[in-house]
Amino acid sequence: MGARRLWAIMLKELRQLRRDRLTFGMIVGIPALQLLLFGYAISLEVKQLDAALLDQAHSAQSRQAAEMVAHSQVLNFVRVIDSPAEVEPLLRRGEVSAVVVIPRDFERRMQSGQPALQIVVDGADPAVQAAARQLAALPLPGAREVAPAIEVVNFYNPERRAAVATVPGLIGVILTMTMILFTAIAIVRERERGNLEMVMTTPIRPMEFLLGKLSPYLVIGLIQVSLVLLLGVLVFGVPIRGALPHVYLASLLFILANLALGILISTVARTQFQAMQMTMFLLLPSILLSGFAFPFAGMPRPAQWLAEALPLTHFVRISRSLILRAADLGDMASELAVLGVMALVFLLLALSRFHKRLD
């Protein structure tokens, strides 16, 4: 392993990167865009769903109840209807996501403690179901106060802010997206452009070549981590409760695992297009199965096994613990060990596949 040769490859890689405007833009553009998209557009709370009102009681109390529902801002009444027959067509055409039905015997039901108000929701949309659960907890005027049997205490994110829960995992998603892609293309591009044939006839060692190509991206990955954390703190007020050096060290290990995976793809793919396809093939299950988007525990067993094989699954756990739960590296030792083993295995596999030959 020659330090000078390694440095020469890194320097060459950095110089090429500096002149590659698109890649350079991706380094900063992807994290910023993703963070703002996830932070602003995706929200755990649902507000202002279009709804219809069917008031069959026509009493002062029923009007008061309808007003309370409107005040909650979860629903926005856009239609008032007179007949139960109109409910289903409205939902079917997607004109409203919910219909509030107040029955004729509203007052009597209220007094007897029976369910008095019915909200018909569009179950085809998971977000609407969440809204219905919120509404179900709404106290109605005149109803007897009943203390809920179960009280939920929200640790780490008491205001239930979406950005707080999203940012730690999002660091992992962004790194998966960019790091794998950068290195997946790295070697294939040299093969396509014919550079590799020339490089192969020099005394370069495969390990030097792979590490030299990979190293600059370690730094770039850390820049991306900093960018997401900075925007997360400044724009969305995400608290960083754990020690920052621990967050960076864990990120570095995760970046290495992804870069090694990208290099492995690069030794398998024959064209840049193939490399990109393989990256996408990995990215989708990473986002869906890692626990970033959907709860890990809710998935069927085979999906969980698959998820355990993806670096992102482990990083989402690590990152949420370090950033939100003030855990330290020691708490996450086993997850970190898995990432370390993955990085090593990917790198060794890539090395075994990379020959200084064309056949």
Add this chain to the structure above:
Amino acid sequence: MNAIVARGMSRRFGEVLAVDGVDLDVPEGIIYGFLGPNGSGKSTSIRMLCGLLTPSEGDIRVLGFDIPREAEALRRRLGYMTQKFSLYEDLTVTENLDFLAAVHGLYGRAWHRRREELLSRFDLGDIHRQLAGTLSGGQKQRLALAGGVLHEPSLLVLDEPTSAVDPQSRRDFWDTLFELCAAGTTILVSTHYMDEAERCHRLAILDRGRLVADGVPADLCDAVPHTVLRVAGQELQAVRAWLALQPGIASVTQIGDSLRVLAAPDTKPRNVEQAARAAGHAITATVTAANLEDVFVSTTRRPVVANGS
């Protein structure tokens, strides 16, 4: 002492036998040419000799190293210039050279001196800060050659180095090759240009993966087993059609306002003229010396597809 020795070198790609049992002996210190049309197995042979492709069969020794087993040791003493420009187009001339130098273990003051020497020798001084991708064909070729010889290799292998450059650049390039050769470098160069083949000290002709001729260009020309005739006259197309049907005629091709004919060794020009007159064609035939194109046609039994891409 031979720089390259190959015995029964073969390479199969699936069903296709790209190189078929080639025996080579390339002496040290000469320019050795590889002549052949596209697809004749030149590039495949060169890649096997450089240790880039594993031969399906055969033994190869280059600079005494057993190839491909000792390819890594060979790489320190080998300069290789690929057919397609293979330096980094998004690096400058200097950055490309610096990269290759570091890879070959050249650095510091010694390298800076060597770099100045290379920039001036290959006339790259004025463009040393230009991106390689923006260079002309001739400039790219000079840069690639500079990159191939910066570590002063004992053996320089060039795969169709002049396919993308103008005639003046080709002349200059060959002058440089002879300078390198005079300094002791063995050079293996592939080409499909006859005029370039003529410049080589020794020459191997490849056709469909087989070695069909091997020797000094002049000897190869002398050994052509035909009488070469230059035929002038009226209505050359009709003469050509008639000649092609005559016994003992191996090949007829038109060059300018005359025909070049490979005839049986004992053919007398006067006899050809008389036979033509009897057939109603007025021609004059003169014997002329065989050139490399005639060598190529007579060894491969098919016309040259030169100056192609």
